[in-house]
Amino acid sequence: MNPIPRQSGCRVQDHEISRRAFLSHSLAVGSGALLGTSGALHALDEDSLNAQLRSTGRSVILLWLAGGASQLETWDPKPGRPTGGPYAAIPTSVPGVHISELMPQMAKRMHKVSVIRSLNTGDGGHGTAAEMMLRGRKNEAALDYPDMGAIFAKELGRADSKVPGYVSFYSQSEGRGNTRKTSAFLGARFAPMNLDADMMPPNITRLDDISGLDHAERADLRDLLSARFARGRENETLKSHAAAYARVQGLMSSEELFDIEKEPQAIRDRYGPTLFAQQALMARRMVEAGVPFVRVARAWWDSHGQNFETHAEMVPELDHVMATLLDDLEQRGMLEHTLVVAMGEFGRTPRINGSLGRDHFASAWSAAIFGCGVQRGAVYGKTDEDGLTVAEDEVGAGEVFATVLRAMGVDPHHEYHVGVRPIPLVNPGIEAIRPLLA
Amino acid sequence: MEKIPEKIEESKKLSRQDMAFCLATHPGSERVVFGSSDAGLHEVDLAQENPEPVSFSGEHGHSSYVTGLARGSGGLLVSGSYDRRLVWWNAETRTSIRAVDNAHEKWIRQVTASPDGTLVASVGDDMICRLWNVADGKLVRELKGGHATETPHHYPSMLYACAFSPDGELLATADRVGHIVVWKVADGSQVRTLEAPVMYTWDPDRRRHSIGGIRAIAFSPDGRQLAVGGIGQIGNIDHLGGPARLRLFDWEKGETEAELESGEVQGIVERIHYHPGGKWLLAMGGDHKGLALVVDTATNKIVSETRTPANHAHDFAFTDAGDGIYVAGHNHLTAHDLVAG
Structure with a gap:
């Protein structure tokens, strides 16, 4: 564990002002994806966690490196070793810490980032490993757990919010299905708005043959009738129904939020022209608008052949996007209430195969994290000299999950209930990685 | 050996833990020098029954994969590496003579010598070809501006390959997206550009x-x-599971003479050499395993494709007599006999 220069406390009050200002002129959105609910579960209780937390305006951006990026070509290089590959390690802004030469921009910002180099997650299958990393544990045979996004949508999303609680960008088709079972027993209310084909949600534009006035009057009429119908009826489904309509109305009135053309060209240029870069910029816009959780998937890293060419192509993009996002969040004063996590379902084998590829490897790999609630410039854990095993401070999916929850102010041991069964957010015995917490 | 070989039979194999990416022969002997993933150069005499590699040494060396090796005049070898460095070696003493640090701004992919051995050309991912005087190591000329640094999809491109013409007056370079430039060595001007976009598979x-x-x-x-050779039109780009590809140009006319792809044998073509007689060419590479394609240059057709017993081949060279080859590959250095029908 490297020395930690300073902490990154979340100063929420400052943020509230900028958020309101932003909201006042740019949005009031809702999510068509949030239609529907599951009223049978206690998990839907709106007061399951404290209201104060929801008021903090904290958000998470998950950069989901689907397919499994190589830790050796990113955060844990082993130059000169038989497993090390051809790329050099370069010094970073944290003395004594080196990362791959493919990440020069992040190397300069390493004092603002923390890296976990000791992940041993034990599952080398894309589907099951993705489910596990997104939940911090494996699903049970008879019970699926909600994923990270659904939990934060529930715990950080405001009941009165008109923005989606969970937005997911996943444009590549490979591995997308591994991320689809999301909200589980929390219900569709906390499922993501999936923006796969386009960054603009489909069908949010008012039909041409309905005027703005007509549209508003229809909404008023629907509200009037709903209120009359609900009078004297205490029913969660009715409440959810009304809330969903409100969100859809908000969404329809906020095309601009999803329109990247509204972002100044200079900002778009900073992020760069690739789809991943543009989606990362959209994630920042979403978070700025109050979306609690945004996943930006960058698939597909599964370099069984030509690993070094694939990483020479993709890591510079990751490096640039992460560095730009970090700078952008920091310059807007958002880094202190936004947590960014970069990880996939596993890493890649130290052994280099005959096609100059690396295969699936879950025994000793890395993830990176920066922003709200976590230390800066820390490196947690260590692998052996060839990267074959974890040498120090081994952690699994549960610990990473608990760390993300804790960093955001959510108690990992908080319990939901499915019927009468208490369901803690992490498995018993799992704790956050304390040295990484601010 | 003028006849087109029907079989490629492995005659000797030196198993290795490392990867041999490039090689140079030693005329008049069966000594082969190869550049390795262990950042070293090693020589092995394949005439010996149980050949033992001898490593090169000296003040200068590499710190990453050695991906290019060429034999110049005066008993000199020049190697290039992902460490961006070129190193000059005395082939007899197996010691380094000089190094040029930052010979390229990015990784060096190939080094090749002119037919008279007075120049070596190096290509790297800075998308520049540089010509060096073998005798003194001085930069003679830069061939740049012919290859874009980015792919059409805004990712870094790579400049993989280069070759001198037999008279040494021209040099051809080729990149990741299938763009080829023929340069005039004397003044660095572009003589012709050619395209083989089929070698680049973008999965959107x-x-x-x-x-x-x-x-x-x-x-x-x-x-x-x-x-030119490579691979193309791959369904699943996670693997080298596509047909090995060759495209043959009448380069002066700018015309494609043949577009060839392997059948059952899959993988990427890493090296092409015409047999000295010119009647056929051999292309080698592979996926996990090695592959060899023989093309009859009279018909411009693949006449044989072989899955070699050894792993992926990165480089090869003909023996002096032209009746065999030495192959540098994944975990091996091998010798093969070319058996005519």
């Missing part, structure tokens, strides 16, 4: 990255034909 939907590139290039002995 499922995986959103690319695979491929022209990895091998060679002029025919008469200088008329230019052959």
Whole structure:
């Protein structure tokens, strides 16, 4: 564990002002994806966690490196070793810490980032490993757990919010299905708005043959009738129904939020022209608008052949996007209430195969994290000299999950209930990685 | 050996833990020098029953994969590496003579010598070809501006391959997206550009990255034909599971003479050499395993394709007599006999 220069406390009050200002002129959105609910579960209780937390305006951006990026070509290089590959390690802004030469921009910002180099997650299958990393544990045979996004949508999303609680960008088709079972027993209310084909949600534009006035009057009429119908009826489904309509109305009135053309060209240029870069910029816009959780998937890293060419192509993009996002969040004063996590379902084998590829490897790999609630410039854990095993401070999916929850102010041991069964957010015995917490 | 070989039979194998990426022969002997993933150069005499490699040493060396090796005049070898460095070696003493640090701004992919051995050309991912005087190590000329640094999809491109024409007056370079430039060595001007986009597979939907590139290039002995090799039109770009590809150009006319792809044998072509007689060419590479394609240059057709017993082949050279080859590959250095029908 490297020395930690300073902490990154979340100063929420400052943020509230900028958020309101932003909201006042740019949005009031809702999510068509949030239609529907599951009223049978206690998990839907709106007061399951404290209201104060929801008021903090904290958000998470998950950069989901689907397919499994190589830790050796990113955060844990082993130059000169038989497993090390051809790329050099370069010094970073944290003395004594080196990362791959493919990440020069992040190397300069390493004092603002923390890296976990000791992940041993034990599952080398894309589907099951993705489910596990997104939940911090494996699903049970008879019970699926909600994923990270659904939990934060529930715990950080405001009941009165008109923005989606969970937005997911996943444009590549490979591995997308591994991320689809999301909200589980929390219900569709906390499922993501999936923006796969386009960054603009489909069908949010008012039909041409309905005027703005007509549209508003229809909404008023629907509200009037709903209120009359609900009078004297205490029913969660009715409440959810009304809330969903409100969100859809908000969404329809906020095309601009999803329109990247509204972002100044200079900002778009900073992020760069690739789809991943543009989606990362959209994630920042979403978070700025109050979306609690945004996943930006960058698939597909599964370099069984030509690993070094694939990483020479993709890591510079990751490096640039992460560095730009970090700078952008920091310059807007958002880094202190936004947590960014970069990880996939596993890493890649130290052994280099005959096609100059690396295969699936879950025994000793890395993830990176920066922003709200976590230390800066820390490196947690260590692998052996060839990267074959974890040498120090081994952690699994549960610990990473608990760390993300804790960093955001959510108690990992908080319990939901499915019927009468208490369901803690992490498995018993799992704790956050304390040295990484601010 | 003028006849087209029907079989490629492994005659000797030196198993290795490392990867041999490039090699140079020693005329008049069976000594082979190869550049390795262990950042070293090693020599092995394949005439010996149980050959033991001897490592090169000296003040200068590499710190990453050695990916290019060429034999120049005066008993000199020049090697290039992902460490961006070129190193000059005395082939007899197996010691380094000089190094040029930052010979390229990015990784060096190939080094090749002019036919008279006075120049070496190096190509790297800075998308520049540089010509060096073998005798003194001085930069003679830069061939730049011919290859874009980015792919059309805004990712870094790579400059993989280069080859001198038989008379040494021209040099051809080829990159990841299938762009080829023929340069005039004397003044660095561009003589011709050619395209083989089939060598570049961009997957916009499922995986959103690319695979491929022209990895091998060679002029025919008469200088008329230019052959390039790689892989293309791969369904699943996670693997090298596509047909090995060759494209043959009448380069002066700018015309494609043949577009060839392997059948059952899959993988990427890493190196092409025309047989000195010019009647056929051999292309080698592979996926996990090695592959060899023989092309009859009279018909411009693949006449044999072989899955070699050894792993993926990165480089090869003909024996002096032209009746065999030495192959540098994944975990091996091998010798093969070319058996005519």
